Amino acid sequence: MEDLADDLASAVGGPEIFAVYQPQVSLESGSVVAAEALCRWRHAQLGDIDPVTMIGVAERTGAIHALGRRMLDECFDKLAEWRGTGRDWAVAVNVSPVQFEDESFARHVADEFARRALAPGSLVLELPHDPPSIDDGSVRTQLRTLREIGVEISLAGSDGRSPSLELLDRLPVAEWKLPGHLVRSVDGDARAELRAQVESAQGRGLRVVAEGIETLTHLDVAVALGCDRAQGFLIREPDSEIEFP
Template identity: 45%
Template sequence: MEDIEDLTAALGGAVSRGEVFAVFQPQVALDTGDVVAVEGLCRWRHPELGLIAPDLFIPLAERTGAIHELGAFMVDECLEAVDFWHAGGQCVEVSVNVSPVQLADASFAELLAARLGDRALPPNSFTVEITESLPVTDLPMIVPRLVALQSLGLGVALDDFGTGHASFDQLDRLPVTELKIDRSLIQGDQADGDEVLVGIMAVAHARGLRVVAEGIETAAHLALARSLGCDRAQGFLLGLPMVRSDVDRLIAA
């Protein structure tokens, strides 16, 4: 296995060499069972090592600045996909993870505005996903940029919600339209999970937020998401991350 320095060097230019690609994981509406959205996920296939885990290469990209190239690539891939689906009469939404490093750079909002200006997508058909672990010191700079993105018709999702001590505090500070409940709560990995889940749903419903349950891998997980009143669900039981051509076939069926 190459060391971190070698991987870091290889990551530079990976997009231009065609090593980076997008996969999409379906989100299902719990009231209808229909696929109504997908989450775009970045993947890197190293020419010698094969697939590199995102939890390895994304932090490398954030530290080196390569995250901006990866982020621009994912925005283009996701917008192209949702544009194609809507043109074909399939009203499927798309979301993409956005790093705090991207949000801290004004060029990201400018990139999105420019890309959206080239398309006529319905409002909220594109959502940016942010993590609840955003540095508090960055919030005064990040919040206005999120508000600006919302003014363009984008949704803002707070990902992995419910596991951090600052979850509800962050919710008060951030202009979000959607909560994604962390898989550890849905899968019962935390002792106080039920209490946290009840609290999350009460806050979400009071604020009119859409709620997505992540980590749905069994029928019991799905039943829990329904009993809680979640709007959507995402996980291996409902669909693995897949290339766009497979999504095309899935939503056309």
């Protein structure tokens, strides 16, 4: 792992690290409205490194700060590219709670957001459901700073669980993501309960996105739950380019 850490530190500034994008579609219109940027590492000797391994190494060694800024720059550049071709899409990017240990993180995002004159909601920062780290007071302060300038905050589920609605009440969140495992397996009474949670989130003014949509059945479940958006392999696998009209 030490060698991998050294390799990652060297790779952050080069072509081994790159972003792929997975579209999100509106379940009302069927149109692409956003895309999630996913970080990939194609190691020169080892090939594709599992993203979970990559993020784990980055968080443990502190490389997550440089990696996170690299991904943000990629997202800003992609937004500019889309605007230039008439695509009014938003881009979402995963953010590690560790990145908020850098007190300049929110200010850097805010400065870039303003410098590029981005529209409110065009950048979405997606946080994992990890209450001990994201419910910290200093993290909440930075999230409020970001929300005030128009950056949207998304909270994603993990381990087959959706984020708690109580946590959503304490954070300036604009989007609630349902994990793919939950969307694909929910049935019966559990589906009715999850639909109630979706309605409760929407009642709080949140957008609900179902991820991990792999089949038409999964898509039907997302629609039945009342979700606003969906993403997954059925819609499009992550790619470096999105050739949607």
